[in-house]
Amino acid sequence: MSIKKGRGNLILPDFTQSSCVDKVGVEERVARFQSRSIKNEAKMQGLKMALNMIDLTTLEGKDTPGKVKQMCYKAQHLHDFHPNLPSVAAVCVYPTMVGVAAKAVQGSGVKVASVSTAFPSGQAPLDVKIRDTKFAVDEGADEIDMVISRGKFLSGEYNFVFDEIATIKEACGKSRLKVILETGELVTLDNVRRASDIAMYAGADFIKTSTGKIQPAATMQVTYTMLQAIRDFYTTTGIQIGMKPAGGISNSKLALHNLVMVKETLGDQWLTNEWFRFGASSLANDVLMQIIKAETGVYQSPDYFSKD
Amino acid sequence: MARKEINKSKVTWDYSPAMESSSHINLKKKYDLYIDGKWVKPSSGKYFDTINPANKEKLSEVAHANDKDVDKAVKAARKSYKGVWSKTTPAERSKYIYRIARLMQERAREFAVIETLDAGKVIRESRDVDVPLACNHFFYYAGWADKLEYAFPNRKVEPLGVAGQITPWNFPLLMAAWKIAPALAAGNTVVLKPAETTPLTALKLAEVIHDAGLPPGVVNILTGFGDTGAAIVDHDDVDKIAFTGSTGVGKIIQNAISGTDKKATLELGGKSANIILEDAPLDQAVEGIVNGIFFNQGHVCCAGSRLFVQESVAEKVIEKLKHRISSLVIGDPMDKNTDIGAINSKEQLDTIDKYIKIGLAEGATMYQPDCVLPKTGYFCKPTLFMDVAQSSRIVQEEIFGPVLTIQTFRTVDEAIQKANNTPFGLAAGIWTDKGSRIFNLASKLNAGVIWANTYNKFDPTSPFGGYKESGYGREGGLHGLSAYVKLK
Numbered sequence: 153m154s155i156k157k158g159r160g161n162l163i164l165p166d167f168t169q170s171s172c173v174d175k176v177g178v179e180e181r182v183a184r185f186q187s188r189s190i191k192n193e194a195k196m197q198g199l200k201m202a203l204n205m206i207d208l209t210t211l212e213g214k215d216t217p218g219k220v221k222q223m224c225y226k227a228q229h230l231h232d233f234h235p236n237l238p239s240v241a242a243v244c245v246y247p248t249m250v251g252v253a254a255k256a257v258q259g260s261g262v263k264v265a266s267v268s269t270a271f272p273s274g275q276a277p278l279d280v281k282i283r284d285t286k287f288a289v290d291e292g293a294d295e296i297d298m299v300i301s302r303g304k305f306l307s308g309e310y311n312f313v314f315d316e317i318a319t320i321k322e323a324c325g326k327s328r329l330k331v332i333l334e335t336g337e338l339v340t341l342d343n344v345r346r347a348s349d350i351a352m353y354a355g356a357d358f359i360k361t362s363t364g365k366i367q368p369a370a371t372m373q374v375t376y377t378m379l380q381a382i383r384d385f386y387t388t389t390g391i392q393i394g395m396k397p398a399g400g401i402s403n404s405k406l407a408l409h410n411l412v413m414v415k416e417t418l419g420d421q422w423l424t425n426e427w428f429r430f431g432a433s434s435l436a437n438d439v440l441m442q443i444i445k446a447e448t449g450v451y452q453s454p455d456y457f458s459k460d
Numbered sequence: 461m462a463r464k465e466i467n468k469s470k471v472t473w474d475y476s477p478a479m480e481s482s483s484h485i486n487l488k489k490k491y492d493l494y495i496d497g498k499w500v501k502p503s504s505g506k507y508f509d510t511i512n513p514a515n516k517e518k519l520s521e522v523a524h525a526n527d528k529d530v531d532k533a534v535k536a537a538r539k540s541y542k543g544v545w546s547k548t549t550p551a552e553r554s555k556y557i558y559r560i561a562r563l564m565q566e567r568a569r570e571f572a573v574i575e576t577l578d579a580g581k582v583i584r585e586s587r588d589v590d591v592p593l594a595c596n597h598f599f600y601y602a603g604w605a606d607k608l609e610y611a612f613p614n615r616k617v618e619p620l621g622v623a624g625q626i627t628p629w630n631f632p633l634l635m636a637a638w639k640i641a642p643a644l645a646a647g648n649t650v651v652l653k654p655a656e657t658t659p660l661t662a663l664k665l666a667e668v669i670h671d672a673g674l675p676p677g678v679v680n681i682l683t684g685f686g687d688t689g690a691a692i693v694d695h696d697d698v699d700k701i702a703f704t705g706s707t708g709v710g711k712i713i714q715n716a717i718s719g720t721d722k723k724a725t726l727e728l729g730g731k732s733a734n735i736i737l738e739d740a741p742l743d744q745a746v747e748g749i750v751n752g753i754f755f756n757q758g759h760v761c762c763a764g765s766r767l768f769v770q771e772s773v774a775e776k777v778i779e780k781l782k783h784r785i786s787s788l789v790i791g792d793p794m795d796k797n798t799d800i801g802a803i804n805s806k807e808q809l810d811t812i813d814k815y816i817k818i819g820l821a822e823g824a825t826m827y828q829p830d831c832v833l834p835k836t837g838y839f840c841k842p843t844l845f846m847d848v849a850q851s852s853r854i855v856q857e858e859i860f861g862p863v864l865t866i867q868t869f870r871t872v873d874e875a876i877q878k879a880n881n882t883p884f885g886l887a888a889g890i891w892t893d894k895g896s897r898i899f900n901l902a903s904k905l906n907a908g909v910i911w912a913n914t915y916n917k918f919d920p921t922s923p924f925g926g927y928k929e930s931g932y933g934r935e936g937g938l939h940g941l942s943a944y945v946k947l948k
Contacts, residue, residue, distance in 0.1 A: 173743070173744070176744075177743075177747055181747050187588075189478030
């Protein structure tokens with residue numbers, strides 16, 4: 153183990169002293185984001201922005217190369233009836249599907265993200281997690297979505313969690329690292345805040361709420377707490393970290409509320425897919441439906457939008 | 461580790477205007493006085509304009525009541541007190557009050573829009589705070605009307621008689637509700653004068669009261685200026701004065717009623733302390749600071765206008781606060797996305813500007829966010845003043861605007877001493893993660909209302925009022941009811 157771990161040039165704080173979070177206050181603030189009224193041009197811009205921030209995801213045991221290829225095609229051709237739509241940000245798959253996905257999106261600008269470190273439970277030895285990560289990187293993953301060891305975190309072994317993230321960061325090489333906290337298992341917002349701090353100091357390029365396999369997932373309360381952690385980290389270190397809520401954001405309204413939250417908590421500079429992502433599979437079609445509705449004035453049947 | 465430098469914003473995303481419609485509201489060109497269940501012309505024949513402070517456009521004309529009109533209203537109130545209202549059974553009174561609450565709810569949107577137009581407050585607040593709370597006050601006191609013997613066990617409860625009520629311009633409808641609801645529940649009749657810059661929702665309330673079928677004379681609403689208020693205070697046949705407004709006027713009222721047997725509740729000014737301890741949930745505390753001072757443009761008697769931050773976190777809190785206020789939307793109060801609306805009147809804007817100049821002259825460091833104010837109307841940027849002292853005028857005097865002074869402290873005792881070192885004593889806020897600290901501070905702060913880890917939370921069941929120059933008497937809850945009864 154090297155001495156300089158994680159973002160080794162930073163002075164590490166005492167993670168037991170992370171800022172505390174008041175849940176009632178968070179709920180009140182979040183309600184305010186939800187009462188912003190996003191209409192007309194702002195709505196259209198927001199919807200297109202949301203589309204462009206999606207990590208189109210399939211993470212199932214029954215995934216096949218065929219299914220992944222179809223999803224990759226959709227990632228680049230969301231709805232070809234409409235001429236001016238962006239592509240999504242990335243496709244997100246299991247390591248074994250990275251090769252297929254990388255080939256399918258080659259040259260399109262759509263990134264390939266791979267989950268790793270024994271996703272979703274993270275219950276594997278470190279050497280397995282490293283190999284899992286390196287395999288995905290070698291297959292062509294631009295981004296790695298790792299999970300933290302929640303058991304170790306909850307038992308207070310913050311150094312273990314920190315070291316593991318730092319090690320995986322090394323294994324990532326040039327690929328960007330997203331660290332999944334699995335907030336549904338962390339229970340309190342204080343824990344979410346502390347885990348966010350650990351991940352960022354250890355080397356996360358993005359912090360991500362959930363695997364999508366555990367409920368509750370990306371609630372606005374949790375995402376807001378993580379955004380505040382990102383903001384504080386940026387204030388302290390000058391390093392910009394990305395945010396990815398994943399799981400449960402299935403409609404446009406929620407997506408827009410999230411964007412409002414990002415704008416007001418972090419600022420417009422986070423409003424690109426370089427710094428903000430939605431981990432979602434069904435969100436894209438709802439956003440597409442809303443865009444068509446905004447332009448034509450009528451809702452189309454879901455059958456007019458491709459489902460893979 | 462080499463990291464990419466921050467990429468400066470490639471996008472900007474602004475909210476498009478989301479204007480609340482005013483097409484459904486029904487405003488008359490001219491309003492008379494509501495006396496004895498009828499709309500009557502003022503004996504002076506005079507009317508004055510009420511304007512929208514966000515664009516200076518005239519909304520309507522309202523009557524200027526003089527002492528003759530006040531006399532007429534008090535006589536009507538006395539007549540209906542003796543003849544009708546005191547003979548109405550408590551359960552019947554309760555039904556009337558419920559009916560007012562329900563009618564207000566039905567017309568909530570109209571009330572909210574008119575409140576915003578007349579007062580300059582943002583539609584989000586009048587829609588989500590003012591109007592629902594006003595309705596809730598009527599609902600709450602409707603429940604007490606037939607349970608007075610349980611409210612005051614083993615006592616004989618009697619109404620006071622005719623209540624003269626004078627309300628301010630910061631929460632026009634809500635303050636009218638605070639005053640009328642308990643008065644009616646206890647069996648009193650009412651003569652109410654709303655503030656001259658914001659008379660419209662009280663007049664709409666008169667319409668609701670009329671539609672609710674309240675017997676004539678039980679509630680009388682007179683518009684006018686200070687002379688109208690003075691005529692109510694000086695009238696011999698008024699049993700009780702309830703006033704919310706400035707400390708200056710409160711003192712005049714107290715002088716005027718000395719030597720009479722008129723009862724009074726005075727809810728006056730404040731310069732409330734909001735205290736942030738180092739272990740507080742800082743991001744939520746910052747929300748609380750913003751809500752404490754910028755809610756309703758700071759036109760709140762209990763506004764947390766003096767911020768005390770423990771020195772170990774002061775730098776952090778101030779940085780967060782500056783960042784937070786940069787995302788506040790300042791503009792047309794009718795836009796649903798506006799956070800900070802218009803200052804209520806030119807007079808008030810002048811007062812605020814005067815204090816900002818005083819602050820600068822006193823050598824304080826001012827911070828205002830980079831934002832563009834609307835060209836028409838009366839607006840003021842949210843303003844922070846650092847490097848101030850207990851002896852600074854901007855720390856000592858009530859500004860009643862979006863202006864916050866920030867001081868630091870080292871020990872809790874120092875915070876308590878500074879917080880209490882003021883002629884006022886209305887409210888205080890405490891922010892800490894530790895329950896024991898809350899109880900310690902709450903027992904030592906000399907303020908009528910103390911919030912812990914929140915600020916500006918109101919509920920009809922909870923009494924509100926102050927110490928020292930913030931006045932006396934309580935409104936809301938059982939305490940608010942007891943201000944309108946004689947106990948034997």
